[in-house]
Amino acid sequence: MRPVLIMAGREFRDGIRNRRVVGTTLLMAALSLTLALLGSAPTGTVGASALSVTVVSLSSLTIFLVPLIALLISYDAIAGEVDRGTMLLLLSYPVTRWQILAGKFIGHVCILTLATILGYGAAGVAVGIANGAAEQGAAASFVMMLGSSVLLGATFIALGYVISVVVWDPRTAAGVAIGVWLFFVVLYDMALLGLLIADQGKSITPTVLSVMLLANPADIFRLLNLTGFSNISTLSGMAGLSAQVMFGGATLVIALVAWIVVPLSAAGLIFARRQI
Amino acid sequence: MMSASVRLSSVSKQYGPLHAVAGLNLELHEAERVALVGHNGAGKSTLIKLMLGVIRPTEGHIEVLGVEPAHRGFAAVRMAMGFLPENVVFPPSMTGAEVLSFYSRLKHQPVSRNRALLERVGIAEAAGRSVRTYSKGMRQRLGLAQALIGEPRVLLLDEPTTGLDPESRQSFYEIVTELGQRGTTVLLSTHVLAEIEHQVDRVIMLDHGRKVADGTLSDLRRLSGFPTRIRVGLATGVRLHPALLAGMAECRDIDERTVEILCSNARSLDVLRCLLNASVPLAGIEIAPPSLDDVYVDILRRTAAE
Missing domain, CATH: 3.40.50.300 (P-loop containing nucleotide triphosphate hydrolases)
Incomplete structure (x- = not known):
């Protein structure tokens, strides 16, 4: 365990000094503050608190931004070290490849957690100060949004590692990472929508649709946050869908965790077999 | 042994x-x-x-x-064991001291000894600076300090020595000699x-x-x-008799006052003895054993021919 923690400590320290990470965290904070303070202004007569509106806004922001930050941190985690010669050096020390991967994962998830708490926490605090008490459940949904943002980020960190060990070249890995981001965050839903329209409800039943949504961690996150709480689902316009979704919150969290475990294990297995 | x-x-x-x-x-x-x-x-x-x-x-x-x-x-x-990979690039945002501390802890070695290691490779004054500001030679020295963590047996x-200036190379080999001892x-x-x-x-x-x-x-x-080259400077008007070194070495005139003698490394002393015994009036002498580059190329050629 000791080498894992030493690795995690180095990754965390290196990450918080990384300009890309600092830059995206600041961007995240700026966007979330803007959404929180400007987006929640016209809530006086709709019966929802500013915090609930903020959760809806930030959930949509998370789906675009958090996977991008996660992939930025992770795509060259292995390939970059191999390229710089430090992987060979690390492997000459009494540390296994699994320990290296686990240490990197813990370190990177900690960076992402910090970025999320700083970025979104600022928005939550600002809304709290500006608008006072929120309605019941709003704080819980905000905390759920923070937690699931970290989980979503962890899935894309694990996917970044898969890219890193399969592609093996940092420059190509950067391109593939952008492709993966586009696929899960933008193209998948567009393709799904197109498929639904083309199918006209003939073969894609609600069950099939639910399973197809589980095949994308960004959609699991969306389901978890935008349909999990009644006030949020109404606000986000997903109340209709939330009645159709056949999975509870626990199942969705398990699905998100599976999206972490499976790619991380795959990355570990491939890494263990790669010639350095 | x-x-x-x-x-x-x-x-x-x-x-x-x-x-x-x-x-x-x-x-x-x-x-x-x-x-x-x-x-x-x-x-x-x-x-x-x-x-x-x-x-x-x-x-x-x-x-x-x-x-x-x-x-x-x-x-x-x-x-x-200690190891220094070719062209290693440490994380540029870390300081030299942090790099050493990371590797020391992986090897279960006390971080307190790192200062001495950095002094040994001559970059102690830069320990608190980020690796980004290091020259290539300093990075290589940091790599060497890393390899010396825990006084390795192998x-x-x-x-x-890639990227090291002649002075750094010299001090690098001094450390190698000390380790050997x-x-x-x-x-x-x-x-x-x-x-x-x-x-x-x-x-x-x-x-x-x-x-x-x-x-x-x-x-x-x-x-x-590969032959040893002996360049002999002759006094004005003196010629080297072709029979003097027959069967021992090959001679060729470089100019009117310089002769190059090619002989095997083992015969070089015999050649010198012969020149002195014959009382040839010499103006200068220069002996160049085959360089390692010559030896390397020659051995590769022989291997290829086999």
Whole structure:
């Protein structure tokens, strides 16, 4: 365990000094503050608190931004070290490849957690100060949004590692990472929508649709946050869908965790077999 | 005879159709400084990776400090090994002290000794600066300090002097000599042959994954048969009689007052004795044994011809 923690400590320290990470965290904070303070202004007569509106806004922001930050941190985690010669050096020390991967994962998830708490926490605090008490459940949904943002980020960190060990070249890995981001965050839903329209409800039943949504961690996150709480689902316009979704919150969290475990294990297995 | 720290028996490593290392037998001993010489792609880095246990041999056996790399106990051997990869780039945002601290902790070594290591390689004053601000030579020195963590018994250095200025190279070899005196086995790979003269005890030459020569520098000079050049400056009007060195050396005039004599390394003393006995009036003399580059090229040519 000791080498894992030493690795995690180095990754965390290196990450918080990384300009890309600092830059995206600041961007995240700026966007979330803007959404929180400007987006929640016209809530006086709709019966929802500013915090609930903020959760809806930030959930949509998370789906675009958090996977991008996660992939930025992770795509060259292995390939970059191999390229710089430090992987060979690390492997000459009494540390296994699994320990290296686990240490990197813990370190990177900690960076992402910090970025999320700083970025979104600022928005939550600002809304709290500006608008006072929120309605019941709003704080819980905000905390759920923070937690699931970290989980979503962890899935894309694990996917970044898969890219890193399969592609093996940092420059190509950067391109593939952008492709993966586009696929899960933008193209998948567009393709799904197109498929639904083309199918006209003939073969894609609600069950099939639910399973197809589980095949994308960004959609699991969306389901978890935008349909999990009644006030949020109404606000986000997903109340209709939330009645159709056949999975509870626990199942969705398990699905998100599976999206972490499976790619991380795959990355570990491939890494263990790669010639350095 | 010192005991063997590293032993390779009939070791081969194949990458698909490519034989990176082929049937290599090798022993490195305690307190021995060995240079691994070969062109790019000769198998030097592969051999070092095999010794580190990062890759497994396709055939043959390797033992480092009496343990095979595939054995569970090899983690303990890694504690007693130091390694400097070629062109290593440490995270630029970390300071020199942080880099050393990270690697010390991985090796279960006290961080308190790192200051002395940084002083030893001459970058103690830059310890608190980020690696981003280091020159290439300073990064290489930091890499060397990293390799010295825990006073390793076996030190493997891949192209360690790349990017070092002559003064840094000199101090690097002083550290290598000191380590050798303390009993450390040092293997350093290089293709800059001129700089290892007088710095190592033994030279191993690799070509296409095969060992083509293994011995002291004098052994290799003898093996190559490359001539020693003796340039003799003659007094005005003096000519060297062609029969004087017949059967011993080959002579050719460079200009009116200079003659170049080519002879085997073993006969060079006989040639000098002969010149002095004949009382040839000499204005100057210059002896150049075959350079390591000459020896290397000659051995490779001979190997290719076989």
